[in-house]
Amino acid sequence: MNIEISKFTKKDFTPDGEVKWCSGCGDFSILAQAQKVLAETGRSPDEFAFISGIGCSSRFPYYVNSYGYHTIHGRALAVATGTKTFNPDLSVWVAMGDGDGLSIGGNHFLHAVRKNVDLVCILMDNRIYGLTKGQFSPTTDKGQVTKTSPYGTLESPVDPVSLTLGIGGSFVARATDRNPKEMQRIFKAAYEHKGFSLVHVLQNCVIFNDDCFNRETGSEKLDNTLQLVQGEPMIFGKENDKAIVRDGFSPKVVNKADVDPSEILVHDENADDPGLALFLSSMNKPELPTPLGIFRKVSQGTYDEDTHLQLKEITAKKGKGDLQTLLNSGDTWKVG
């Protein structure tokens, strides 16, 4: 991808018509960063398809000037798997929310990741059902009061990054809606990655779950987040004075000054073994900073590419199919 040679701008990816999200919604920024990255790919809007399910974030395809398919609740990844498998040259992006992707669509999520279908999957996680006006979702904090949990939820939330890594995700990243530059970096990397790319975006819902990511995006964000940088030691904090070390099988925050630098973990997003990425994804507790950036980026065969490789191999071996010959195969007999 090269900014200089692209003849497209963000405008080319912006269709006519108004965007109907609530004022202040985190989705606006996600849309804008996606459009910027799309323009920078140098590919025309006709070479992209945006596919979504149901929910606020699933209106995304209507707001991108490209091919788009707004499908049904939870099924975007299944539809996109069909589109991508049939048309491997198309760059297929999926927009989904936490309810759409991980609750009603949880099964398809598991299998699209496992099959490593070459899709960019933007999971806009606001930890609430927005379009149905404020019910808890599978990522809502345990105990949170919502319209359908007036006395607090009873269930533990799922962490999308841990989940995706646990089922073999080949590209897993996390960004916040408040950091446009980092979001662009991650979208670019996701676009360039061959395989299923999960971009987990912490997205604020101003109406039903405002400030739910205050910890990661508010004034204390530097103390509460760990920016993952390839090949760099895991150091964070307003004063850059804290570090992550290994304590048995668990991560632990220490004062940088208190440990030997060799004890500080160094990030390697390309590690074939998902151990480090999973270790980092387990940092979803209040006493640990939330890691942001690319957890894992490894190259694996993709379902769509392998499908066509197999078609080619079999065709080379058996010869191009001829319908008449096929119909006449097996045990036949003549009458008359």
Add this chain to the structure above:
Amino acid sequence: MNQIANPNIETTELEKVVIRFAGDSGDGMQLTGNQFTGTAANDGNDVVTLPDFPSEIRAPAGTISGVSGFQVQFGNQKVNTPGDFPDVLIAMNPAALKNNVKDVTRDGLIIVDMDSFNEKSIAKAKYETDPLSPESLMHKKVIKAPITSQTLKALEGFDKMTKKEKERCKNFFTLGVLYWLYDRKIDYTEHWVNRKFAKKPHLAEANIKVLKEGMIFAQNSGLFQSRYKIPQAPLPAGTYRSLTGNEATGLGLLAAAERAGLKLFLGSYPITPATEILQELAQHKNFGAITLQAEDEIAGICTALGAAYGGAFACTTTSGPGLALKSEAMGLAVITELPLVIVNVQRGGPSTGLPTKTEQADLLQAMYGRNGESPIPILAAKSPADCFYQAFEAGRIALKYMTPVILLTDGYLGNGSEAFRIPDVNELPDLTVKFRTDPENYLPYKRDPKTLAREWVRPGTPGLAHRLGGLEKDALTGCVSHDPDNHNHMVRTRAAKVDGIVNDIPELEIFGDKDGGEVLIVGWGSTYGQIRNKVNKYRKEGKSVSQAHFTHIFPFPKNTLEVFKKFKHVVVAEINLGQLNKLLRSTYIIDTISLTKIQGKPFTENEIEVVVDDLLK
């Protein structure tokens, strides 16, 4: 073997015969039946078959629930069905006898493997009296053949084989007995065995030896007083092969893709009794056909719809419970107006119901099982071979009208087989599809004035980027629209598009009294053969009974009411509680008589008679 002369044995000519093979799931009854069928077809008989599987894969040997069956009817004319009641029953053990003896015709022939009728297996079959006593088998001719021991004897000297392997050949001994009894040549089976065991020649030799010994045994045992000959049937000239309905459906879909110049995409999830379509199509990758075994039924249709969006000839295959799961996505196919063939191989319901048994009880589900006004054309295949043509027709309608189409077959058709006259591919209709490529003045929902179909655009086409979706769309631009008049227009237009297909489908034909008469028996789908045979019988007796059979159910052919009005009585026969009958009565406000059966089995001729005889009085 034909040259063996035995003056004591006479040869009788018959028009048609029904044989049922029954044994343990592991006894090879399906294989034996298929070999017999192939040989009969090769000799020029018309053949129709039906396997009867237990829903357990290998229930405990020797028990009733482990009995697997295979029935074939062969004759010197179109036989149309696998037959109601077997003239001959092969029972490889007491359980197989117990399970099937009640169906055998009066004075029918039963051949049992004597060696398996020991105390233990008789008890396993829960017989309280001697299963082979004359009282147990009144009005039957019973041949007690020592099949297992004769098989072992025939294979003495085959030292490479274990006793178990030798015993496994006993089905070929049985086959040999039948080949002798029906004056068959062994070429077809010999050829098959040599191919099957090309890498294990000793097994090929053993099976053929046992087959021949079966023939010699039948000839010399003195158990048979006569043998039978069934002359060739006057079938249309051509090259034939035997196909099950599921194989035919798969090939019909592939043929439609080829004739449309498209690649086939099948998104599917395994379900009895539809799985064989997926298995069939998974073999044909050298046609560029993609088969995606999805994580569930919903993903099956959704991947297919995603591929249809991408420009594929897309299909999904399932059975009733799966169709229920696909409902929402079918609605999406309706509103986004994409071509998609949905095959439902019906089975007994509701819920899991009778997975391995047949039923026609998903018609109303196909018709109405979606939210909103969501019309989908419905077709139904009338015989195993017809599955090929109806799958092709479903593809034609889907592509021409940019609509999902439901094809209903059922377990009886899917697993049953018949002789399929192989068509000349170039004589199949040309389904060539034209994608829109011109970016000038493109409007996603602008329609062809004749078919009302919108244009199909492959994503990736320059200058035509647009958005589709499940929200109601503006009648031209395809932008989301909540306008009341637009919704009214779109709902009515989608309905009119499907209704308009009526001008593009064959009229309802009358078999029998073309100008009208006493009784018209109306059916749809797999009941065709039973009704045809019964109508043929009535007509031979000079009775005014005719048949009209639907393959196109929604929309109904345009002359439907005209046909019905020609008859004094219209009987609607179906394997459910009267679903087509409801549709016909509500569409045409006419009086019809509903004839239903719901036992997981097809009609028998007697069951049709019960209602029709009364009307003829």
